[in-house]
Structures are given as C-alpha cells and as structure tokens.
Amino acid sequence: MTAGDPILAVDALHVAYGESSALFGVSLEVRAGEIVACVGRNGAGKTTLLRTIAGFLKPVSGSVVSEGRGLAGRAPYEIARMGIKYVPQDKRVFSDLTVRENLELGSHPSGDYDWERVFAYFPKLRQLLDRKAGYLSGGERQMLMIGRAILGSPKLLLVDEPTEGLAPSIVSQLKDVFRELSRRSALLLVEQNLPLVCAIADRIYALREGHVVSELRERGAIRPEALEPYL
Amino acid sequence: MTRALKWWWGILLAFGLMAAARPIVPLPFLIEVLIFSIYTIGCSFLLGRVGFISFGQPAYLAAGAYGTAFYLYYFGTNPYLGLVVGVLSGLALAALVGPLFVRLRSDYFALVNLALAVIIYYLMQKVLAEYTRGDNGLWFLTNISPTPLLDISNPRGFFLFALAAAIGVWALYKYLDDSIFGACCLAAKANEDKLVFLGYSNYAVRLLAFIIANTTTALAGAMYAVYLGFVSPEITSPARAADPVVVTILGGTGTLYGPLVGALAYTGLKDVISKLIGNWELFIGWLLVFIMLAGEKGIWGTLQPRLERLLARRSGAAAGAGKAVR
Numbered sequence A: 001m002t003a004g005d006p007i008l009a010v011d012a013l014h015v016a017y018g019e020s021s022a023l024f025g026v027s028l029e030v031r032a033g034e035i036v037a038c039v040g041r042n043g044a045g046k047t048t049l050l051r052t053i054a055g056f057l058k059p060v061s062g063s064v065v066s067e068g069r070g071l072a073g074r075a076p077y078e079i080a081r082m083g084i085k086y087v088p089q090d091k092r093v094f095s096d097l098t099v100r101e102n103l104e105l106g107s108h109p110s111g112d113y114d115w116e117r118v119f120a121y122f123p124k125l126r127q128l129l130d131r132k133a134g135y136l137s138g139g140e141r142q143m144l145m146i147g148r149a150i151l152g153s154p155k156l157l158l159v160d161e162p163t164e165g166l167a168p169s170i171v172s173q174l175k176d177v178f179r180e181l182s183r184r185s186a187l188l189l190v191e192q193n194l195p196l197v198c199a200i201a202d203r204i205y206a207l208r209e210g211h212v213v214s215e216l217r218e219r220g221a222i223r224p225e226a227l228e229p230y231l
Numbered sequence B: 001m002t003r004a005l006k007w008w009w010g011i012l013l014a015f016g017l018m019a020a021a022r023p024i025v026p027l028p029f030l031i032e033v034l035i036f037s038i039y040t041i042g043c044s045f046l047l048g049r050v051g052f053i054s055f056g057q058p059a060y061l062a063a064g065a066y067g068t069a070f071y072l073y074y075f076g077t078n079p080y081l082g083l084v085v086g087v088l089s090g091l092a093l094a095a096l097v098g099p100l101f102v103r104l105r106s107d108y109f110a111l112v113n114l115a116l117a118v119i120i121y122y123l124m125q126k127v128l129a130e131y132t133r134g135d136n137g138l139w140f141l142t143n144i145s146p147t148p149l150l151d152i153s154n155p156r157g158f159f160l161f162a163l164a165a166a167i168g169v170w171a172l173y174k175y176l177d178d179s180i181f182g183a184c185c186l187a188a189k190a191n192e193d194k195l196v197f198l199g200y201s202n203y204a205v206r207l208l209a210f211i212i213a214n215t216t217t218a219l220a221g222a223m224y225a226v227y228l229g230f231v232s233p234e235i236t237s238p239a240r241a242a243d244p245v246v247v248t249i250l251g252g253t254g255t256l257y258g259p260l261v262g263a264l265a266y267t268g269l270k271d272v273i274s275k276l277i278g279n280w281e282l283f284i285g286w287l288l289v290f291i292m293l294a295g296e297k298g299i300w301g302t303l304q305p306r307l308e309r310l311l312a313r314r315s316g317a318a319a320g321a322g323k324a325v326r
Helices: A046-053 A076-081 A099-107 A115-121 A138-150 A168-181 A194-200 A224-230 B002-020 B027-050 B057-075 B079-101 B106-127 B155-178 B180-190 B192-197 B202-228 B243-251 B258-276 B280-294 B298-314 B318-325
Strands: A008-017 A020-030 A035-039 A061-066 A084-087 A156-160 A186-190 A203-208 A211-216
Touching: A008 A046, A020 A035, A020 A046, A020 A061, A020 A186, A020 A211, A035 A046, A035 A194, A046 A084, A046 A156, A046 A186, A076 A084, A076 B192, A084 A138, A084 B192, A099 A115, A099 A138, A099 B180, A115 A138, A115 A168, A138 A156, A138 A168, A168 A186, A168 A194, A194 A224, A203 A224, A211 A224, B002 B027, B002 B155, B027 B057, B027 B155, B027 B180, B027 B202, B027 B243, B027 B258, B057 B079, B057 B106, B057 B202, B057 B243, B079 B106, B079 B202, B155 B180, B155 B202, B180 B192, B180 B202, B192 B202, B243 B258, B243 B280, B243 B298, B258 B280, B258 B298, B280 B298
Parallel strands: A035 A186, A035 A203, A084 A156, A156 A186
Antiparallel strands: A008 A020, A008 A061, A203 A211
16 A cells, blocks of 8 residues: 555456446545545446445446455445444434434444544534434434444445435535544445535546446536536 | 342342242243243354344253263262252363354354254264163252252252242343443344454354353253253254244343243143143144234243333333333
8 A cells, every 4th residue: 555545446447237237337435535426317326336435235347446456355344443434324223222322333343432532523413412313303313324324434434325304504514524524434425416415525436337437536516517418 | 229220120029929929930941941031042142132033952961961860870969069060061162163164154053053953862862862861861869968058959948949040140240241342242243344343253252142142052951850850862853953042032031030931931831721722833833823923022022012101101211212212
C-alpha cells in the first residue's frame, strides 16, 4: 500500500444474479476525505454495487481493492472489520434491542466506545438510549444506523439511499453530518436526492442499466440539471 | 453491593422459593423440576435468543447421561467426576456436530437435530448394546460412593447440589442475556445481514450459542444419571423429543425464568393430571393450543410484564417509563 492508494478502487466489475447480469465493467474510486455519490434510476445497479463492495455478492469478474488489499471473496464481517461499513437502505435496526444495545453492538468489534462522537452528530440519540429501537421513527433509525456504523472510525462508509422517506429537516441535518463525517471517513453514497448529492459530493458517477454512463469530477459541473437525465 | 444484589435478586428469589418449598413439596418433584428446568434453558436460549428450534435436545441430554453412566458403571465411583465426564461428553458432541448444524436454516436445523436424537437412540439401544445393555439400561446406583462436603449420593444432598447448579446455570444465562454476546444472538435472530455489517460473524455467534446451550443440556443429562443411578435409551427416545420445546413454550420463549416456570407447570400438571386421567399428554396438548391462541407468550411471558409494571408502579417510576414506551 502507498500513501496515494485510494480507499476504494473498483475496476471492471461485473456482477450477475444467476444468468442475469446487473453490473457491466463498473470502475470507480474513492479517496480519503472524499464524498463520492452514485446516482441512477431504480434497477441501475447502485445497491448491487454497494452490496458487492460490502462482500454480500461475489463478482463474476473485475476487482475491488481497498488500500492495496483485495475485497472480493472476503466474508462481509471481515470487510466490516477492515473499516468498510455498509449502511443499508431499509432502515431496519435491531427492534428488540435498545438504542444503547444497538450502539454497543457497533462498539464491540473495534472497542470504540466513544459515543460522545455519535451524540455530537445526533444529540437526540442520547435521550433515546433506553428506548427499544423498534419504537424509533424513520429518521431516528437512520441516525442510529449511521451512528452505529461510525463507531470504530471506519475508513469508508457505504451508505445506501440514506434520505429515502425522511422529512426535509432530517435530510438537511444528514447533509451537515455527511460533510462532517467526511473529515474522518470517506463516503460512497447511493442517492436519488439530487440537491443533497450536488451539495456535498466531490465526485458523482451516474449508472444506467449496470453501466457507468457519466462521471462528474468538476465542482462546477455537479448540478442537478446535469444529473436529471440519468434519473 | 446494592448493584450486585439487584442483579442476583430474581435468581435468588426464584430458587429461594424452591428451597422454601422443600418441607411441603416432595423432594423427587423438586429435583425433577430443577433438572428439567436446566434441561430446558438451553432449548429456550436457542429458540428465544438465536431463533433455532431444536427437536434434538434428547441427543445432548443422552450424551451427558451416558457419559456419566459409562464413567460410574465402568470406571469410577465419584459422582462429581461422573458429572464432569457427562458435561464434557455433551460439550464434545455439540462441538462435533455444531459446525455443521448451525449453518442450516432454522427448519432444517430442527429436523437434523431430531435425526441426531434418533441416531443416538438406536446407537444406545442396538448398536452399542454390548456396552449400554440395550433397553435394560445401565444400573449403577450402588456404585456411587458418598462424597465429602456435599454428599450427592443421597437425595437430600443431591437436592442442594441441584439447587446450586440451577443457580449457577441461571446466573450464566442472565450474564449471557446482559452481555454483548446475548445482544449479538438477538441481533442474529432478527436480521443476520445487519449483524454482519457491523463486523460480526453470524456463524461464530450461532456456534458458540449452540455449544453453550447443549453443554447445559448435557449437564441436565448427567444430573439425571447421578440422581437416578440408571440410564436407558428411553432418555433419548424420539417420542420425548418435543418435551423441552413444549416446556419452553409453556413457560415463555426467550424469557430467563420461562424454563423454570414451564418445568414447574409441566411436571406439576403431569403429576396431578396423570393421577386423575390416563392420557395426561392430551391435556398438555390442549393447554399448548390455548397458550398459542392466547398470544404465544407462555405463562412467564404473560406474567412478567404485569409484575414489572406492578413493581414499577410501587416504586413510583412507572409513569415516565410507560409514556416513553408508548
């Protein structure tokens, strides 16, 4: 590994569900401190991409490398322990466990019990510590899932549609949180909320039917109008 | 001190009541309840915490019972050593089959465990009959020598030992429930993928839970062997395979005291009903149907929240907590 190695380098990734291909030669990279976003219509392959990076799907060909170490073929829990955490789309927390227990589950593998950092991003969670996670609202669940994932200071967060179904005030809060988070962890977001993506992303990849059809690198080029054709 | 007392009070109260019942309740009944509850707690943990239903608990019960029986019949006379051999036999069996079984889905897991119980039944009844004496069983009551300090070769001493063992087992399971491992088990039951995202191996969590649960079951088997001084293949009979599952559901799945309450209810009903009518299993069957239809929570699962509310109201803390939950 060298200092210039990206946190994540995906090269010519081909993924299939049985006979049906979902990703065709996708390449992208994420460097330290960056927020990179993937946009595209439903079925474009965004979630498949994240799940492959997180180790839930095995690529047919291509490579997924993090700081010089290949991820393909590793178990998902090994990838999580390498500091690449996946925050899935469905906002399903462990309903029978309290917020405290959910956070403990996030803390234990890395031994990072610095919950003050989580509360700095999401102060509301402090008051909810003893509440069963099943009683949380959608926004509170998302806070808990992101809060749990950032324990252990991951080098990369894979966040799948974080704002889906959330109130505008929560979305605005998440925007600030993602900006703050990127100082410590790189972020790869899958998102359809173009104003949010355009406000925070350093680079954007547009996916269509499993192909990367566009990459926006210049800040000036990152505008919702430029991305609308891909949604 | 207060914190330690708070942690222990439920266990000490539950088993203190068992000890206090000694002058008015027959000793064999109390011992049977204690052993049966230890037998059931592993099954309850697997079902309530990990989400695995097992119809093969008699296999691990038999491993413990026959481990102890072989030692006391062929090799030695010290019942404590017999118990250690029994528990280690159960641990060995669980460690041998666990790596294969815990990879399975819950429904297949239930059936493969049942198959194991059937295999062990026929091994003990037919294949190894030369050593197990087949259906006649191994009799070794007279081989068991008295032991210093707590003599478990007599029923009174054994009752105290069973009480201490049950307190130890409950303390272990309460510790597991409160620990990060207990949370991992519940999390794996709720959503396997989510636990993996956080860096845990589902397989390792399940395997450890499986080994702990079935080693506890083997302890119950070893205790049966020492208490009765006799073991036969009947202990692993497929006809009794559902017993711990029935007791688990009767008591309240996944609750700490459910197995104790379930064992008490099951053994009590069996004793009382069997004196009145021949087919007591029929009554238990209907009772289970009723419990399922009434909300699946079992006896302790229904009583526990009511008791907690009552206690909370008395300490004046209920109002805020109730609002927070609602």
